Amino acid sequence: MFNDSGPRRSGANETAMFINHDHRIVFLHIPKCAGTTVRRPLESLNQWDESGPHWRREHPELGFLDFAHLPLAVLRNHFPAAFASVLEYRSFALVRDPYSRFASSVSERLRWNGGVLPARLSRAELKKSLDTSIDYLSRPDSPSCCLPPGYIHFQRQRDYIVLDGEPVVDAVYPVERVARLREELNACLGADGMKLTESTPAAIHANAVLMYRYAGLRRAHRVVAPVMARLRRVLPASASRRIDDWMYVHRDQCARSLFASDYVRDFVSSYYADDVELYARVVRASGGEREQ
Template sequence: MIINHDFRIVFLHIPKCAGTAVRRPLESLNQWQEAGPPWRRAHPDLGVVDYAHLPLAVLRTHFPDAFASVVDYRAFALVRDPYSRFASSVSERIRWGEGALLAKLSRAELKKSLDESIDYLSRQPSSSCCLPLGYIHFQRQRDYIVLDNAPLVDAVYPVERVAQLREEVNACIGTAKPKMAECAASQQHANAALMYRNEGLRRVHRVVGPLTARLRRLLPASASKRMDRWMYVHRDQCARSLFDSEYVRDFVSSYYADDLDLYARVARM
């Protein structure tokens, strides 16, 4: 989360909603003294938390000054289609929680992590206001927008309209500070999840990986990028049928029912 008192703006970074591409350009304007890079740090009551992704209920209880800024200032947030967001959340749990690269997992290993995520979330009380650090990327989007059934965030945009959010933030900043520039594609997809193009390629690379790493040091950057394009594809292309399976969509439809309504409403605006 970013707070700037001079311009009276707040950006609430909902996890896995393209917020990194917005938060990073705004970090130089952050005046929230309790938080900033590195965003994962210890709190005396909460333990280690991700200060970038604090739901409203947590802000109200543990960070009353920051919560007051959300209420009083112009507050911004991005929301995302819950089905695609859930797939991204599973990838993030693998990266942070299991310390593994998604590309190194087989489809069976990915399914195992997916099923574990569903099982864990299904056992959480519906009244839980904040998931633990390892699962914070699964936090409902509504928890960053609505509190006690009252919407507190003024400007909520779907990720497809991030340019509009950027324009409104720039209007709030005015001419006193450098404008929030459009992020390059590499920044917007900094957290993109890649997997091997097929299982056979994954197995072969396990054997020849050390040789490939040495070869890359001799190749120009353009050749190395061509090698990556041949070897990897985005997670959605490789595992779409897994995340589109009936039991996964049924879970998302139930667990994120409020988020589906929120996203549909915002997308229509």
């Protein structure tokens, strides 16, 4: 459910790469690829030395770094023990349609960096953030090996799957086939391991980006948010959901034409060309359908 109490803080809800030496499994959490629904139930089994908040902190060589989403090249060069586990253990990852992922990355940047809830944005403000992201990523000096924390959610998915032209991760599933990944992880955990169950609708949409349905509600956010927070404490869950349905709309419904515009799709097709091919190949291999 949408949380209108304020922006998220580093380490509050973030989940990251998972390594379990006992069962010899690794899950590489690619940003904005539904990894939270897989990673969070495994939290107590994570044996990666660098796991745990705060995820965004200083690294002696790399400076301020997002430890939650480290590409393979960074693991190889700076975290050799973790990289060895990726090579030696059964490794998993989820990938997502690059076009919908880019829209989600724009919203995530707003929440992390500006402390701005997407719900409070107008369509014009969302477009400004989108254009700023494209401008930064299009710069000739924009880093490719590992984007800075403010832009890590835009990191190419291929950087977590392929290294030096060779695939590294054993089992890669499209987000539409997360149930299959869950089944294979359960098999690796064995009869005595913690079992990943099918995610509830609330868990699946926990990170959904919502915007106010009406401009008047957006402008009155400072009044609306605390009133809604108090009402949710006393109203039945069904009543709260009905109010939310009236107040909020998913970002994609509000700004679908913006993210589907030619210049945005052209940018994604170019900047994420390898990811477009990767996702299509993974979908074909899984026997599934592309994300609509």
